[in-house]
Amino acid sequence: MSPELGSETDPNSEVAISERLISVVIPMWNELEMLPRTIEAMSKELDSLVEQGAVGNWELLFVDDASTDGCGELADEYSAADARIQVRHHVTNRKLGGSIRTGLAAASGDLILYTDADLPFDPAEIRQAIHLLDLYSADVVAAYRLQRKGEGPLRFFYSYLYNTLVNALLGLRIRDVNFAFKLAKRWVIDSVQLKSEGSFIDAELLARARNEGAEIIQFGVDYFPRTRGVSTLSSPAVILKMLREMFSLGAELRRSTKNPANPVNQVT
Numbered sequence: 001m002s003p004e005l006g007s008e009t010d011p012n013s014e015v016a017i018s019e020r021l022i023s024v025v026i027p028m029w030n031e032l033e034m035l036p037r038t039i040e041a042m043s044k045e046l047d048s049l050v051e052q053g054a055v056g057n058w059e060l061l062f063v064d065d066a067s068t069d070g071c072g073e074l075a076d077e078y079s080a081a082d083a084r085i086q087v088r089h090h091v092t093n094r095k096l097g098g099s100i101r102t103g104l105a106a107a108s109g110d111l112i113l114y115t116d117a118d119l120p121f122d123p124a125e126i127r128q129a130i131h132l133l134d135l136y137s138a139d140v141v142a143a144y145r146l147q148r149k150g151e152g153p154l155r156f157f158y159s160y161l162y163n164t165l166v167n168a169l170l171g172l173r174i175r176d177v178n179f180a181f182k183l184a185k186r187w188v189i190d191s192v193q194l195k196s197e198g199s200f201i202d203a204e205l206l207a208r209a210r211n212e213g214a215e216i217i218q219f220g221v222d223y224f225p226r227t228r229g230v231s232t233l234s235s236p237a238v239i240l241k242m243l244r245e246m247f248s249l250g251a252e253l254r255r256s257t258k259n260p261a262n263p264v265n266q267v268t
Helices: 035-052 071-081 095-106 125-135 153-170 186-191 201-211 236-255
Strands: 021-028 057-064 085-089 111-115 140-145 181-185 216-221 264-266
Touching: 021 035, 021 071, 021 095, 021 125, 035 057, 035 071, 035 125, 057 071, 057 095, 071 085, 085 095, 095 111, 095 201, 111 125, 111 186, 125 140, 125 181, 125 216, 140 201, 153 201, 153 236, 181 186, 181 201, 186 201, 201 216, 201 236
Parallel strands: 021 057, 021 111, 057 085, 140 216, 216 264
Antiparallel strands: 111 181, 140 181
8 A cells, every 4th residue: 555645754764755855866968958848847746746745845956067058057047046956067077977976965855866857758757756666665766768769779779788788797677777767765875886977877876776785666657758959878989988887887796795685676
């Protein structure tokens, strides 16, 4: 049975469910076109979560990765108008992993979610992710794309191959490793020591979380492919860097004395 909203506490903290703070971390690089829509959509959904009693408050944390199009300055304007919107700036470009690490370190929430600035899913799915986290007493919720026809065959092939390698080398069973929808409890983020500066950050977070004993569950969401801006995730240089990091982490985890017992489960 689903927990009655507001009536229980999170088993990993002393905070009542209805009083939890959720932090949403969004890295961005030259996302000026997307930013107003993203802030509007996210703020509306997060306000709804507060009204429903799923959380007590929220913060929206943007990490500007040395953008050159003015999106960092625009984010600062939104922050000046609403203290729940926070911005961190990189002086030099630190790529996806560096931006997510900056955001996770700055986040103060009991629950922490990170996603992309182009919002590849309906923000209403956040409510379902929180519900599943509570219902199954899980520690991490990782979403996967129900359909990926808008990506093109080459990108789909890269993703299939990457997911297969990650699961085989890191001992996971994740359907969609790099999809930008990860929700985690505070203790998980505090426990893992992330090192990746690039796109391997998703796999590293999941593998290290499981190594710490976190229970990971998955659920499917409708996917909205990027229509503006530029994605560099499929470039050969990015892929080679991810492979090097993957093999390095796999060797590290095999040397670990920890023996995680919690499986990775798919619930929807």
